[in-house]
Amino acid sequence: xxxxxxxxxxxxxxxxxxxxxxxxxxLVSGCGRGASGLRIGVLFPMTGEAGxxxxxxxxxxxxxxxxxxxxxxxxxxxxxxxxxxxxxxxxTGMSAARKLISADRxxxxxxxxxxxxxxxxxxxxxxxxxxxxxxxxxxxAIADAGEYVYRIWPSDLEEGRAIATYAATxxxxxxxxxxxxxxxxxxxxxxxxxxxxxxxGGVVSLEGYQGSDSDFRPFLAKLRxxxxxxxxxxxxxxxxxxxxxxxxxxxxxxxxxxTTAIEDPQFLNLAxxxxxxxxxPLATGFDPSTGxxxxxxxxxxxxxxxRREPGWVEAHSYDAFKLLCYVAERSQIPLTGEELRRGLDxxxxxxxxxxxxxxDRNGDVVKPVVLKVVRGGRFARLR
Amino acid sequence: xxxxxxxxxxxASVALLVAVSFxxxxxxxxxxxxxxxxxxxxxxxxxxxxxxxxPSSPILAVxxxxxxxxxxxxxxxxxxxxxxxxxxxAGSGFLLASLGAYIVIINSVSLVWGEQVRILAVARLxxxxxxxxxxxxxxxxxxxxxxxxxxxxxxxxLAGTRAGRAFRAVACDAVLARVVGIDAILVHVVxxxxxxxxxxxxxxxxxxxxxVRPGLGFPLLxxxxxxxxxxxxxxxxxxxxxxxxxxxxxxxGAWFFGMQFREAITMLILLATLYLRRRVISAHxxxxxxxx
Numbered sequence: 261x262x263x264x265x266x267x268x269x270x271x272x273x274x275x276x277x278x279x280x281x282x283x284x285x286x287l288v289s290g291c292g293r294g295a296s297g298l299r300i301g302v303l304f305p306m307t308g309e310a311g312x313x314x315x316x317x318x319x320x321x322x323x324x325x326x327x328x329x330x331x332x333x334x335x336x337x338x339x340x341x342x343x344x345x346x347x348x349x350x351x352t353g354m355s356a357a358r359k360l361i362s363a364d365r366x367x368x369x370x371x372x373x374x375x376x377x378x379x380x381x382x383x384x385x386x387x388x389x390x391x392x393x394x395x396x397x398x399x400x401a402i403a404d405a406g407e408y409v410y411r412i413w414p415s416d417l418e419e420g421r422a423i424a425t426y427a428a429t430x431x432x433x434x435x436x437x438x439x440x441x442x443x444x445x446x447x448x449x450x451x452x453x454x455x456x457x458x459x460x461g462g463v464v465s466l467e468g469y470q471g472s473d474s475d476f477r478p479f480l481a482k483l484r485x486x487x488x489x490x491x492x493x494x495x496x497x498x499x500x501x502x503x504x505x506x507x508x509x510x511x512x513x514x515x516x517x518x519t520t521a522i523e524d525p526q527f528l529n530l531a532x533x534x535x536x537x538x539x540x541p542l543a544t545g546f547d548p549s550t551g552x553x554x555x556x557x558x559x560x561x562x563x564x565x566x567r568r569e570p571g572w573v574e575a576h577s578y579d580a581f582k583l584l585c586y587v588a589e590r591s592q593i594p595l596t597g598e599e600l601r602r603g604l605d606x607x608x609x610x611x612x613x614x615x616x617x618x619x620d621r622n623g624d625v626v627k628p629v630v631l632k633v634v635r636g637g638r639f640a641r642l643r
Numbered sequence: 644x645x646x647x648x649x650x651x652x653x654x655a656s657v658a659l660l661v662a663v664s665f666x667x668x669x670x671x672x673x674x675x676x677x678x679x680x681x682x683x684x685x686x687x688x689x690x691x692x693x694x695x696x697x698p699s700s701p702i703l704a705v706x707x708x709x710x711x712x713x714x715x716x717x718x719x720x721x722x723x724x725x726x727x728x729x730x731x732x733a734g735s736g737f738l739l740a741s742l743g744a745y746i747v748i749i750n751s752v753s754l755v756w757g758e759q760v761r762i763l764a765v766a767r768l769x770x771x772x773x774x775x776x777x778x779x780x781x782x783x784x785x786x787x788x789x790x791x792x793x794x795x796x797x798x799x800x801l802a803g804t805r806a807g808r809a810f811r812a813v814a815c816d817a818v819l820a821r822v823v824g825i826d827a828i829l830v831h832v833v834x835x836x837x838x839x840x841x842x843x844x845x846x847x848x849x850x851x852x853x854x855v856r857p858g859l860g861f862p863l864l865x866x867x868x869x870x871x872x873x874x875x876x877x878x879x880x881x882x883x884x885x886x887x888x889x890x891x892x893x894x895x896g897a898w899f900f901g902m903q904f905r906e907a908i909t910m911l912i913l914l915a916t917l918y919l920r921r922r923v924i925s926a927h928x929x930x931x932x933x934x935x
Contacts, residue, residue, distance in 0.1 A: 509780055511773070
């Protein structure tokens with residue numbers, strides 16, 4: 261009898277301890293969304309195939325946090341960033357988003373860098389009335405992802421059409437296309453193919469690759485026999501650099517076309533001389549070569565802190581975070597999702613390091629597309 | 644078509660090198676050494692670190708990769724495999740521990756060097772050799788050359804030297820090998836170190852050919868394990884054949900079905916091998932993990 265009672269007592273005490281700990285955790289973390297101090301969740305792929313992009317974005321966000329707090333924070337309170345790793349995987353991103361919303365009680369989420377994760381997280385942001393601002397997601401479907409979903413990177417439609425139009429007007433008629441087998445690569449390759457076909461061209465070789473692939477020679481060997489007169493690579497900078505190097509190694513001499521994503525100093529380092537002459541569209545507005553004061557100040561601060569040049573990931577991650585702080589500063593407290601959403605819809609034009617940002621009714625930005633080329637080991641405007 | 648043949652030869656060379664590294668542990672210690680994928684990555688990053696200190700020194704990079712791979716192999720033996728062996732763990736325990744070790748190694752590499760893709764300085768020294776319409780780089784030629792040399796040396800060693808006979812004896816039955824006076828512990832350690840050093844060098848070569856990234860190891864491991872399981876324990880010629888079959892499957896599959904199916908094709912070959920050779924594989928693994 262005594263043993264049974266002791267057992268029951270232990271169970272009761274254990275349950276009480278768990279209940280106290282749970283309530284305590286909620287109380288501690290619950291000093292969040294309704295209370296003062298802007299809390300921004302940052303959902304980036306810190307590990308995995310897209311981990312290098314997440315690391316770059318994180319560096320830029322940390323710079324933005326320090327700058328905002330050094331100038332007084334938001335509504336006089338320091339802003340806090342809560343980092344979570346999506347691993348560029350939708351399921352992981354969804355779990356991380358739920359944690360940011362329910363446990364960290366963030367006012368808004370910046371992320372993801374990868375379109376697939378943004379699309380997966382959008383319904384969660386919608387149902388919880390939390391603003392989701394993506395720095396770099398470009399899938400066309402994001403335009404219809406919800407009222408609380410915004411992005412400062414233009415849709416693939418703009419970029420894909422621009423590069424296809426260039427290819428057609430430059431006289432190419434038989435394109436080989438190699439695309440990364442994810443939402444980004446598939447979407448942009450499809451847009452290129454469609455637009456190129458409209459303008460009289462044809463895609464003679466179309467193949468996808470996984471993000472983990474590093475040997476593209478089987479495709480490149482096939483491309484040689486297809487007599488393509490141009491090769492369009494719809495991928496990110498690291499894989500495009502590898503493809504470009506291997507293409508030149510196997511003797512492919514046709515002109516190369518790339519995506520906005522290749523404008524990163526790491527691309528030039530990885531691709532080396534093989535990158536010479538590759539043409540790509542710049543659809544994002546971050547162009548250090550123009551010398552604009554806002555962009556130049558960012559580049560200088562970033563270089564001083566990290567001893568390297570920032571690329572498009574860093575610029576957009578920085579802008580997205582600063583934009584959220586800018587809107588929050590002009591919004592009423594408490595900083596609810598509804599308040600921030602209203603702020604983003606009505607803010608007019610925000611001058612960031614990636615150019616002028618103004619959202620349309622779908623939460624998209626429209627930016628002019630310029631064509632650039634790698635010339636003399638540097639990114640330059642195509643004339 | 645000749646270029647396709649060259650691609651098959653290059654892939655087969657890499658597969659053979661990984662298969663030999665894997666088999667030196669698999670044949671003797673009787674478990675799937677998944678951590679080999681991590682050793683390959685560690686070798687690549689050791690070479691990267693050496694080249695950052697002494698650029699344009701390929702020989703030092705090779706030493707760095709081999710030393711890094713060997714040291715990591717010994718560390719795993721001391722910290723992971725030997726304690727399990729002393730506790731009489733079953734093969735499944737070794738498999739899980741090896742998988743855990745692989746994850747720890749990859750995450751450690753990511754923590755130290757980050758996820759960014761990097762390029763080895765020696766990659767810039769590589770140039771293209773063009774012959775009869777076939778183009779390969781000097782690094783790829785080294786891969787083919789090393790694979791050929793490894794296969795020949797391994798065959799000679801196993802067939803014609805005392806050390807080779809001792810290795811085959813321990814691979815066949817470690818307990819009986821000890822009874823006839825063979826130092827099974829020494830054989831095991833030498834096999835482990837040699838396999839790990841070779842894996843480190845493979846990491847360097849592939850990184851010099853492509854790039855350096857934390858995820859470098861697993862696709863290579865998949866390639867090498869499939870080639871190794873296609874072969875028969877103790878026979879180098881069967882490893883060569885296995886590497887050839889896997890390489891042909893991958894390259895022809897990529898040619899006809901597309902590059903995105905390459906790893907899936909390798910996985911299919913692996914599954915087919917595990918099914919068709921299940922008796923050979925389970926007979927080899929069912930003998931108790933060697934007691935040293």
